[in-house]
Amino acid sequence: MSTEKEIGVLAKELKANLKQFPNFPSEGILFEDFLPIFAKPELFQKLVDAFKLHVGDAKVDYVVGLESRGFLFGPTLALALNAGFVPIRKPGKLPGPTFQVEFQKEYGSDKFEIQQDTLPAGSKILVVDDILATGGSAFAAGELVKKSGAEVVEYLFVMELDFLKGRDKLGAPVFTLLSGQDEKFKD
Numbered sequence: 793m794s795t796e797k798e799i800g801v802l803a804k805e806l807k808a809n810l811k812q813f814p815n816f817p818s819e820g821i822l823f824e825d826f827l828p829i830f831a832k833p834e835l836f837q838k839l840v841d842a843f844k845l846h847v848g849d850a851k852v853d854y855v856v857g858l859e860s861r862g863f864l865f866g867p868t869l870a871l872a873l874n875a876g877f878v879p880i881r882k883p884g885k886l887p888g889p890t891f892q893v894e895f896q897k898e899y900g901s902d903k904f905e906i907q908q909d910t911l912p913a914g915s916k917i918l919v920v921d922d923i924l925a926t927g928g929s930a931f932a933a934g935e936l937v938k939k940s941g942a943e944v945v946e947y948l949f950v951m952e953l954d955f956l957k958g959r960d961k962l963g964a965p966v967f968t969l970l971s972g973q974d975e976k977f978k979d
């Protein structure tokens with residue numbers, strides 16, 4: 793079986809385990825909940841296996857995960873890839889000197905921080921998160937990686953809200969494991 797087919801088989805099973813919540817956290821949002829994947833070890837393993845298959849032999853020094861939901865699988869994927877894990881957190885959570893970037897999201901604005909001197913200059917980074925919506929969070933993460941002097945080789949997401957065209961904001965390749973919402977939710 794080709795790698796793409798193998799990933800496709802894993803993705804189909806994972807997709808069947810997502811849950812949708814209309815109008816959460818606010819009116820007009822169809823919330824995609826991927827937490828059921830983590831409740832079953834065999835599904836969590838498949839999630840990590842699928843991303844690992846996609847990454848293949850690419851050189852990766854660090855997986856950078858976005859608080860909060862990028863923390864649910866980022867460290868596990870990093871370990872599977874024999875890479876380090878570095879968190880990007882909401883403001884005021886990380887000790888020592890940090891870089892900070894403000895950004896807009898699908899529902900509101902926010903800030904992200906990374907600790908300075910954690911990503912060596914020139915290191916190869918995978919940025920991971922659960923969902924690519926407007927791309928505001930991922931774009932900010934890319935800016936923080938850049939400020940650190942490192943390089944985003946790829947952005948990895950579990951799902952994408954295609955209609956928001958977040959991937960157009962990002963200056964590196966984007967991989968989404970599961971197909972997402974291709975049009976805006978209407979009741």
Ligand SMILES: O=P(O)(O)OC[C@H]1O[C@H](OP(=O)(O)OP(=O)(O)O)[C@H](O)[C@@H]1O
Binds near residue numbers: 898923
């Ligand atoms: O592409 P964007 O428009 O930036 O939106 C995507 C982000 O929004 C959600 O995070 P959120 O900060 O809402 O919550 P979390 O702390 O549960 O991850 C989601 O987990 C992504 O990180």
Ligand SMILES: Nc1ncnc2[nH]cnc12
Binds near residue numbers: 824925
């Ligand atoms: N529709 C959505 N579902 C889950 N998480 C999200 N983050 C931003 N938009 C989202």
Ligand SMILES: [Mg+2]
Binds near residue numbers: 861921929
């Ligand atoms: Mg998030």
